[in-house]
Every structure is written in C-alpha cells, then in structure tokens.
Amino acid sequence: MSRGPGRWQRAILDTLAEHEAVAVTHPSHTHAEQNAIRRAAYKLEAAGKINLVAQRVDGRPRLVAYRPDSDVPDMREVTGLDGKTYRMPR
Numbered sequence: 001m002s003r004g005p006g007r008w009q010r011a012i013l014d015t016l017a018e019h020e021a022v023a024v025t026h027p028s029h030t031h032a033e034q035n036a037i038r039r040a041a042y043k044l045e046a047a048g049k050i051n052l053v054a055q056r057v058d059g060r061p062r063l064v065a066y067r068p069d070s071d072v073p074d075m076r077e078v079t080g081l082d083g084k085t086y087r088m089p090r
Contacts, residue, residue: 008040012065016050020070023062024052041065 005013015022024041025034041063044050051066066072 005044006040008037009044012037012041012044012050016065016067021064021066023057024065025063027060038063 012022012024024037029037041050041052044065045052048068051068051070051072053064053066053072054061055064056062057064
C-alpha cells in the first residue's frame with residue numbers, strides 16, 4: 001500500500017504550491033533522475049493533481065507541470081516516432 005506521494009511527486013507539488021507552473025526536468029538531472037521525475041509527473045497527472053504540457057523553455061523542449069486550476073495552453077495531440085501520443089501547444 002502506498003504511503004503517499006514519493007520524493008519527486010512531493011517536490012513537484014511543493015513547487016506548484018508556490019508557482020503556477022514548473023519545468024519538471026532540467027539538464028542538471030541525471031538520466032535516471034529525469035526518468036523518475038517524468039514517471040512521478042505522469043502519475044500525478046493521472047490522479048488529476050497536475051496538468052502536463054510539452055513546451056519549449058529557453059529554446060529547449062521541456063515537460064512543464066501546471067496547477068489543475070491554471071490556464072493551460074491549448075493543446076494538440078501528436079504521435080512520436082516511438083508510437084506514443086504526446087500533447088503539444090498549438
């Protein structure tokens with residue numbers, strides 16, 4: 001049984017408590033950390049606690065988390081080369 005949000009989920013939720021949006025991954029994170037952060041973010045989105053958007057931040061693609069009550073940019077779905085469906089701003 002789960003004991004509540006994990007380390008990265010808490011970090012995302014704590015940051016969103018202070019800011020409307022946050023880029024959840026950063027080049028300073030290791031590959032393993034980025035995977036763990038993305039997994040945590042997708043679980044929070046599935047639970048309805050955040051909204052995720054793939055956006056360009058400082059010219060680089062980043063996964064950005066928004067509060068559920070904030071205005072998220074209009075999205076469109078695209079299919080990646082890996083066959084997965086992604087949401088991108090229009």
